[in-house]
Amino acid sequence: MxxxxxxxxxxxxxxxxxxxxxxxxxxxxxxxxxxxxxxxxxxxxxxxxxxxxxxxxxxxxxxxxxxxxxxxxxxxxxxxxxxxxxxxxxxxxxxxxxxxxxxxxxxxxxxxxxxxxxxxxxxxxTLINKNKILLDYYYDINQQYTKMALDEPKPKDIIDYLHKMIGMHVSLSKNLQPAFCSTDPTLDDFQVIRTTTLPKKKYTSYEYIQRLVSYTCIEKEAPQSQLVVEVPSLGTDSYQLIIHCFNSRMSAENFMVLENTVNFLQMELIKNYALEQLHLNHINELINDLILGRYHSDDEMLEILDYLRFNESDLFTIVTLDIDDHLKVSEGKWKESTTIALEFSKCINKFWKKYVSLIKKGKIIFIIANDDDELTFKEQITSGVRSLAGRSLFANQPKNISISSKVNCRDLPVANRQANNILKLLRKGGKWNKIVSYHDLGIYRLFLEAGKINELDSFIPDNIRKIEQVNPELNRTLKVFLDHNQNFTATADVLYIHPKTAKYRIERAVEIANIHLNDPEELLLINIGLRVLEFLK
CATH class of the missing domain: 3.40.1390.20 (HprK N-terminal domain-like)
Structure with missing residues (x-):
């Protein structure tokens, strides 16, 4: 006291x-x-x-x-x-x-x-004697926790011990969810009325907050008090230790126990985080080996699948989120990328239960086992993205999402290249916030499979470039004209112009570029060039 x-x-x-x-x-x-x-x-x-x-x-x-x-x-x-x-x-x-x-x-x-x-x-x-008693008590509690550490206690064991020592019920909240761990779960439902930061005492090193709350389980009673302290931890999770004081006074001895408990909880959380990171790094290495084909035998590949809880008979689609460059700068941005991955994982989990993810160089890669057709799969991914639209971090972050074709386990490296090439194509065109499947690409798959993504503009014929310099509207009209079997009336309807105007524009384009509309080889090159030009624009 x-x-x-x-x-x-x-x-x-x-x-x-x-x-x-x-x-x-x-x-x-x-x-x-x-x-x-x-x-x-x-x-x-x-x-x-x-x-x-x-x-x-x-x-x-x-x-x-x-x-x-x-x-x-x-x-x-x-x-x-x-x-x-x-x-x-x-x-x-x-x-x-x-x-x-x-x-x-x-x-x-x-x-x-x-x-x-x-x-x-x-x-x-008197003060010296009291301080000595408190310090001895602090040491005794510290020794108890040291012994407890040998038994690898769970968070519930730790708060049960705290409850025993201070005689008050305790909750450990995770990410502001009070029901994570508690000595009395009925006390985890409450409404906060007022919050006050307490001044630091001589032997306290953490910041304590006093809350006045109304408990749902206690009807027609006056508001009760809580003592709350943040438990420092690594990673994206946050923890709070909540003491349900019920207006009882916290003694100096109670604070000694509480300080020791926070220290011990912090060490346990850091230890668990380190083990989780070790496991996560191992998982990441296995996923990386799988999508890059870095295994020495079929048996090794099957072992990786089994460890990731996949089967040899599963069919897979790779979905990759390409996060804009600024998330690659610092550790803080890495945490943001991790948060986005967790948010998107919740959406994927609504439709598919067998999947793994990997954060790699500003990209978030998902391998999803599924039996859906390509159209249904893309619709479900799109639905998941829309459900996250109200979440500021995901909604405001520029990103592209690529979807590979469906492959067997041995062709996962092919699916990975497809997903990456789609993202390269979108970046080449300066496009963001797109969801594109490999099936959507149509003719552009020729460029991807030929490894010519970075040379797209070389596929635009000189005569099309010449038209573009004189009047870009002529190229747009020419594309619609060729898409509608060289029909002037249909072209005019699409462009909302008079058929004579459409005919004039086509004649002008033919004149500028010396185009032969009866030559199928030349028309094929022009069609490809016009599509590449439209994409790059």
Whole structure:
């Protein structure tokens, strides 16, 4: 238990003392004692200190200066003022008493014969003894947790021990979900009314928050208090330890247990995170080997499939998210990419249960076992993306999504190349926020399979380039004209122009580029060139 002002004035040395003001502040915690020699208390005063004084330093203060001084005393958190009347100061001014009552600062008058040294010695001796007891208690709890670590405790074991030591129910929340782990699950349903950050105490190293809450399981009762502390951890998960105080006071001993518990929980969470990362790295290596064909035999490939919980008979589609470049810069951006992967995984899980994912160089790669046809598969991916539209991180991040054709396990490297090539094609065209399947590409698959993605513009014939320089509208008209079997009326209908205008534009394009509309070989090259030009534009 902490030393309070009430405890202090019950010492024998204060037998003939008198409480003048600040009765409501007797439960203030005492952390030290100091003799006031000068009124600049803001430079040397500390929270919890008792001030010994004769008020000689304040004898010439005006009423305004007195108010200012006691406001500082209150702001600093001075526990109490002990005053001894000396030869030069015979009376405590009324405005001093008023200010002490105003701020609930205990003002204690002691006889002239009482020595400062005796008071200081008694207070400091008591504090030292209490501090030693607290430190011994901290050490004992630390030893208990050290022994517990050998048994590899689960989070529930740790909070059960905390509950036993402090006599209050405890919850461990994960990502602001209170029901993760609790000594009494009925207390995990509550509404927060008010939140206050508590000042740090001498032996606390974490930031504590006091919450006033209304519990669903307790009807028609006044709001209850909680003590909440963040448990530092690695990764994207956040943890909070919640003490259901029910307006009970947390003793110094309870804080010792709590500090030890947070330390121990942090170490356990870091250990578990390290093990998860080790496992994840191994999984990532296996997925990478699978999609790049980096295995030495068919048996090794089948072992990888089995480890990833796939079967040899499964058919697979690779879905790759290409995240815009700025996510590749720092560790913070890597965490954002991880968050996007987790969000998208939830959508995939709605439709398919067998899948794995890999974050690699700004891309998020999913291997999905499925029996869907290509159209249905793309529709479900699109539906998943739409369901994430309201989530700011996923919605605001520029990205492309590629979908490979369906392949067997041995052709996964082929599917991986397809998905990557689609993304290269989209980047080449400067396109973002697209969902494109390999089946959608049509004629562009020729370029992908021939490895000519980076040379697309070389497939545009010179005569088409020439038309583009003179009047791009002529190329658009020419493409529609060729797509509609060289029918002027159909071309005019599509472009919302008169058939004579369509005929004029085609004649102009033929004249500029010296096109032979009866030559099938030339028309094939022009058709390809016009499509490449349209894509690049």
């Amino acid at each position: 902490p030393l309070t002002v009430q405890d202090t004035i019950e010492f024998d040395i204060f037998q003939n003392s008198k409480l003048i003001a600040g009765t409501n502040g007797l439960q203030r915690e005492v952390t030290g004692i100091m003799v006031m020699e000068a009124p600049d208390i803001e430079h040397w005063g500390k929270s919890g200190e008792i001030i010994l004084t004769s008020f000689f330093a304040l004898r010439d203060f005006s009423d305004a200066q007195t108010k200012e001084f006691f406001a500082k005393v209150y702001k600093i958190g001075i526990a109490a003022i002990i005053v001894k009347m000396e030869r030069l100061v015979q009376l405590i001014p009324d405005n001093f008493i008023e200010e002490c009552n105003k701020y609930n600062i205990p003002l204690i008058k002691i006889p002239k014969k009482t020595k400062y040294e005796e008071i200081i010695t008694k207070v400091m001796e």
